[in-house]
Amino acid sequence: MLVTRGLGLDIGGARIVAEVSLEVRAGELVGIIGPNGAGKTTLFNLLSGLLRPTAGSVELHGRDITGEPPFRRTRAGLGRTFQVSSVFPLLTAHENVRLAADSELGGTMRIWRRASTVGVERANQALERVGLGGRGAWPAGLLSHGDQRKLELAMLLAGKPDVIMLDEPMAGVSVEDVDELVALIRSVHREEGKTVLMVEHRMEVVVGLAERIAVMHHGALLAFD
Template identity: 55%
Template sequence: MHTDTTPGITPAPAAPEPGPPPVLALAGLSWFVGGAVIVDAIDMAVAEGEFVALIGPNGAGKTSLFNLVSGLTRPTAGTVSLAGTDVTRFAPYRRARLGMGRTFQTSSVFADLTVGANAGLAVQARTGESRRFWRLAAPDGGAEATRVLDLVRLSHRADVLAGDLSHGDKRKLELALLLARGPRLILLDEPMAGVSAGEVGELTTVIQDVHREQGCTVLMVEHHMEVLLDMADRLAVMHHGALLALTDPESAMADPDVQAAYLGDGA
C-alpha cells in the first residue's frame, strides 16, 4: 500500500465515529391553530438516559408540545424523531411500539381490576397476548408484573383494587404500566398533579429511582420546581410556545429571561 510521505504534508486525521442518535429529536416542531402560534419552531435533543424537565408558565405550550411528541396532535411543521427514526407521521400506537410511553395529567388505570392485574395486562400488551387479556390476566399479574410493581414500590398492594389506591399510588401504578412495556423514552405529564403533599416525596423518589436504576430517558412536565431542581439534568423552558432556554437547572433559574417569564405576565 502506498503511503504519502511528501515533506510538509500531514495526513488528515480519521473522521470520528458517529455517536448514537438522541432518543428524542425535535426539529422546527410547530403547531398553529388559525392565526395563533401554539408551539413555535422547537429544536431539542434528549440523549439516552437523560432527564429533561419541561417547564413554563401556564399557557406556555408544554402539554401541546407533549401532544405533538406523542402523536396525539399532527404538527403544522417540523419533525419528531425517536432514536433516529422519523415518527412525525406515526400514530401514537406506532410510537409506543418503538419505545415511547406517556402518562397524562389524569390517572388512567383499570379501577375495577387489582393492581397486579393492571400490571399483568400491560405485560401482555407487550407480548402480544392482550387480545385475550380477560382470560389470561393472573390475579397477581405474574412474575414480570411483580418486577415492575417492585420498581415503583407497589408489589405489596398487588391484590388491592386500583380504584382504591390513593392518587399518588395511582400515579405509581401508571408508571409501572409504562415500564412493563419496556420504553426507551418516558413522557410524564405533570405526575404530581392532584397528589397530596405527603405523597409527593415518595413519588419523586420512585421517578428518580426509575430514571437512575433502569436507565430510562425521561421528559417530564411539572410545576413543582423544588422537585425538578433535584431530578433534572436539564430544564427546557417554554414561553409563548417558544423554547426560551435549554440548560442545566442552576443556569436556567439564573437566566433573566426565565425569571421574567415566571415573574412577569405569566401568559
C-alpha cells in the same frame, strides 16, 4: 435519543407550538417548565402522537416517527403518563399493569383475554419495582392518589420503554407522598438508565431531579440548558 426539529402546531390560524427544536440525550432527565398555556402538554401530545404537527419532525433512536400513531411510538420505546390518572379504577393494580404489558407485547387491551406468561411476569416485576408488590389485588380505585401515580409508572415500566415522558407526575399528590415519588423517579432514572422527559409545575421537584431544564412560553422554547 429523542429529537424534535422545528416542531410546530397551528390550529385555526393560532400558533400553539412554535418551531420547537430540542434533543434529549440517552440516559438524561430533562424537565420542561413554563406557565399554564405555555404549550408543554401540547408538546407531549405531539411527541406521543396524539396530535399531528403542522411543521417539523420527531425522531426516536434516529428514526423519523412524525407520522406514526401512538401505539407504534409506544412499541418503539416511547412511554407516557398523563396529568389526569389513566388507571382503570375497577380493575386490580395487577390487571392494569398486565394490560399495559400485553399491549406493548403486541396483544390487545382486553381483560378477558388469557393473560400471557410474559405479561404476568412483567406486571409482577413492575409492581415490585414501584413498591406496590403487596397491593396487586387491590382495585386501582382504592389506592391513594400517590399510589395511583406509582401504578401509572409501573404500567409504563412493564412496557419496557427507552424514554419515559411524565406529564405533571406530582399533580394531585399529597405533600407527604411527593418525596417518595421523587425518590422513585430518581431511582428509575439512575438505576435503570431510563431517559426521562418531565413536565412539572413544582419547581423544587424539577430542580431536584432534572439535569437540564427547558423553558416554554406561548408555545415557544425560550431556553434549554
